[in-house]
Amino acid sequence: MCRNIKTLFNFDPPATEHEIMAASHQFVRKLSGFNVPSKANEEAYNRAIKEVALVARNLLDSLVTNAEPRNREVEIQRARSRAAKRFGTSDD
Numbered sequence: 001m002c003r004n005i006k007t008l009f010n011f012d013p014p015a016t017e018h019e020i021m022a023a024s025h026q027f028v029r030k031l032s033g034f035n036v037p038s039k040a041n042e043e044a045y046n047r048a049i050k051e052v053a054l055v056a057r058n059l060l061d062s063l064v065t066n067a068e069p070r071n072r073e074v075e076i077q078r079a080r081s082r083a084a085k086r087f088g089t090s091d092d
Contacts, residue, residue, distance in 0.1 A: 009060055012069035017053075020060070024053040 005023045008015035028048045029035060037045035 008056070009063055010065050010067060010069050011072055011075075013072075015060060017057075020053050020056050021049065024049050024056055027052055 005026050006019075008019055008023060028045060032041075032045060032048075034041065034045065
């Protein structure tokens with residue numbers, strides 16, 4: 001799966017429309033193989049992004065959990081820590 005698509009469920013504050021659109025765009029890019037579609041495919045590509053975003057929003061709004069919402073800042077720090085371990089640090 002595309003590593004650029006981040007988990008959007010169960011965060012405080014909830015996922016924004018911008019985050020959902022960005023994930024949808026990444027998903028459609030991955031499926032289509034296009035970074036930028038040709039003029040002939042642009043309409044279908046953009047429609048797919050909007051449709052995926054709508055389905056994603058419906059999914060996020062429908063999911064339930066008893067777990068406490070995750071803190072975005074804590075998750076960002078965890079991701080940075082994992083990346084530093086995996087790729088080395090650049091704190092020079």
